[in-house]
Amino acid sequence: MPLSSHADSILGAVRVYPDKTPIYHQGDTAMRIFRVNSGVVMTFRLLEDSRRQITGFCTEGEFFGLSPDGEYKDGAVTVTSAGVQSISIAALESDPVLSAKLLAHSWRKVEDTQSLMMTLTKTSSEARVAAFLVMLAERRGRRDGHEDSAPIQVGLPMSRLDIADYLGLSRETVSRRLTDLQELGLIDLPDIHTACITQFDGLRRRAGLMAAA
Amino acid sequence: MPLSSHADSILGAVRVYPDKTPIYHQGDTAMRIFRVNSGVVMTFRLLEDSRRQITGFCTEGEFFGLSPDGEYKDGAVTVTSAGVQSISIAALESDPVLSAKLLAHSWRKVEDTQSLMMTLTKTSSEARVAAFLVMLAERRGRRDGHEDSAPIQVGLPMSRLDIADYLGLSRETVSRRLTDLQELGLIDLPDIHTACITQFDGLRRRAGLMAAA
DNA sequence: CGTCACGTTGAAGCCTCTCAAAACAGGTGG
DNA sequence: CCACCTGTTTTGAGAGGCTTCAACGTGACG
Numbered sequence: 001m002p003l004s005s006h007a008d009s010i011l012g013a014v015r016v017y018p019d020k021t022p023i024y025h026q027g028d029t030a031m032r033i034f035r036v037n038s039g040v041v042m043t044f045r046l047l048e049d050s051r052r053q054i055t056g057f058c059t060e061g062e063f064f065g066l067s068p069d070g071e072y073k074d075g076a077v078t079v080t081s082a083g084v085q086s087i088s089i090a091a092l093e094s095d096p097v098l099s100a101k102l103l104a105h106s107w108r109k110v111e112d113t114q115s116l117m118m119t120l121t122k123t124s125s126e127a128r129v130a131a132f133l134v135m136l137a138e139r140r141g142r143r144d145g146h147e148d149s150a151p152i153q154v155g156l157p158m159s160r161l162d163i164a165d166y167l168g169l170s171r172e173t174v175s176r177r178l179t180d181l182q183e184l185g186l187i188d189l190p191d192i193h194t195a196c197i198t199q200f201d202g203l204r205r206r207a208g209l210m211a212a213a
Numbered sequence: 214m215p216l217s218s219h220a221d222s223i224l225g226a227v228r229v230y231p232d233k234t235p236i237y238h239q240g241d242t243a244m245r246i247f248r249v250n251s252g253v254v255m256t257f258r259l260l261e262d263s264r265r266q267i268t269g270f271c272t273e274g275e276f277f278g279l280s281p282d283g284e285y286k287d288g289a290v291t292v293t294s295a296g297v298q299s300i301s302i303a304a305l306e307s308d309p310v311l312s313a314k315l316l317a318h319s320w321r322k323v324e325d326t327q328s329l330m331m332t333l334t335k336t337s338s339e340a341r342v343a344a345f346l347v348m349l350a351e352r353r354g355r356r357d358g359h360e361d362s363a364p365i366q367v368g369l370p371m372s373r374l375d376i377a378d379y380l381g382l383s384r385e386t387v388s389r390r391l392t393d394l395q396e397l398g399l400i401d402l403p404d405i406h407t408a409c410i411t412q413f414d415g416l417r418r419r420a421g422l423m424a425a426a
Numbered sequence: 427c428g429t430c431a432c433g434t435t436g437a438a439g440c441c442t443c444t445c446a447a448a449a450c451a452g453g454t455g456g
Numbered sequence: 457c458c459a460c461c462t463g464t465t466t467t468g469a470g471a472g473g474c475t476t477c478a479a480c481g482t483g484a485c486g
Contacts, residue, residue: 045331047422053331067319073328096309103312106319108281114325115286118258118266120334121381124444160465168334170443175466192451192465211286212239212259338474373433383475388434405433405483 010095011035011085017078019157023065026075030067032086033102036060038080040157043074044165054166055113057158059139063105080157115209120168125209128167129177131207133187137197151188152197181206222309224248224298232290232370236278239288243280245299246315249273252295252369256287257378267379268326270371272352276318293370328422333381336421341380342390344420346400350410364401365410394419 014037017023023034026046032146034041036058043064055074058064064076065086078084098181119131136166156163164171178195181187186203188196197203221229230236237246239259247254249271256277257267268287272276277289278299291297305311332344349367369376377384393406394400399416401409410416 042235045327047335049329051335052332053327055327055330066323067318068317068324073324093313100306101315103316103319103429104281106278106316106323109323110279110319110326111281111286113323113330114258114266114268117268117326117330117333118260121266122260122264171220171465172444172467176442179466187346208260210261212263282440372431385435385476386474392434 010091010098011087013082014085014107016081016083019078019080019082021078023076023078023084023207025171026072030065030072030089032065032068032088033063033088033092034065034076034084035155036064037085040079041076041082041084041160042162043076044065045074053168054162057166063102063109064112066102066106066109079162079183102121119207119209124174125167125169126177126180127206128169128209129163129174130181130186130203131209132163132167133181133195133197134200134204136195137200152200154195154197223304223311224300227296227298229294229296232295234291234292236289236291237285238296239285241285242279243283243285243299243302245278246305247278247289247297247299247415248275248276250296250298253261253292254289254297254373255292255375256297258287265378266381267375270379276315279315279319279322292375316418332420332422338380338386339381339390339393340419340421342376342387343394343399343416344422345376345380346394346408346410347413347417347420349408350413365413367408367410369408391407
């Protein structure tokens, strides 16, 4: 097998999934953990009455499929076409380097989830939508370097309903707040799956959520 | 049982804090991680306008103070008098057993946080309060064995505002829903800091949130 | 006994959801 | 290329639930 780096080698080959393809289902026996190599994968929880909470949109470098007790508590589906690597949980135990990496990643995930919870419980629908766009922009900025005060273009490959189920809103409200932000001159929506942030700082102020101390 | 097991020894001596005592503050440099030995510790995040989200009520055996990048993103305060053990992050790296334990704990924490998020975004105020009581009862049941259909008494050492900031509600709403549940005959409130669950299954049904699949 | 923090209860207002319909996009077959 | 169909997005109107503001009750402590 061709190996380029140590981390890659233990994680195995990249498998490419088309968009909207399930990777595993909620309730499946958890055998492997996954890492996004390219594209976007979303994880979500379903309730019996088909209510849904999207727990994360994972992009390059993020792990998913972590399960504490051998059963996936969420499902995972590709949003776009995506490259995914995986490793069996059994093999993981014999790799202290990857284990340490996963531990750090897990803590960050807890932080992120708690931040999201904060957003969902403490802010208005407008602030949530703004925060969502800011999150996407900052995530993109981690890869590409971004200049302040320049328009930032972010992709919205997921549906409005996906965004709604992530933010704990209805799709109608997501739609309304997006047009509101556009009318405020903070963003531009050239097409359904693209948002162009024209005033990043203004958008960020709308998102609220500056930590104290 | 006196502290003699392996996990205890590496974690160091138990330090006892009085109630309402801060253990660390949001923004502090993270040097140690903690484990609750007895009592209740709550972790919370503050925003600049003093909005607050309580991210967890930790009881016996739970870890807190995990930080991905050397800075605590939340604060921690004792709710009741509590015994707490700790270990420096540096020392942790040389202990693969505790590391593995922490990894499992971290995954469970992600699951719990996501469940909580589900509760906060998808359910009514009544369901949230019911879910909170169910959570406390089940947590207690993990220690003591509990018989079905017998009244379960749970302590509510935290204030109504604490509960509200945990559930993303106002303290008035928490108060209202508690009396509602009492009038429905599902619980009894002999005093402010005690709830007696008289119909556990009924309460659980009110809490909603049965996972699909 | 007074004070102060917390808890409960009541009334009004706002935000988001729900229901409903129209505009729009993507895909298929004629 | 167009007509058509299906699913998504947008926009509108009404209803409901939670918050906010306010007052009152209660328990702890000086």
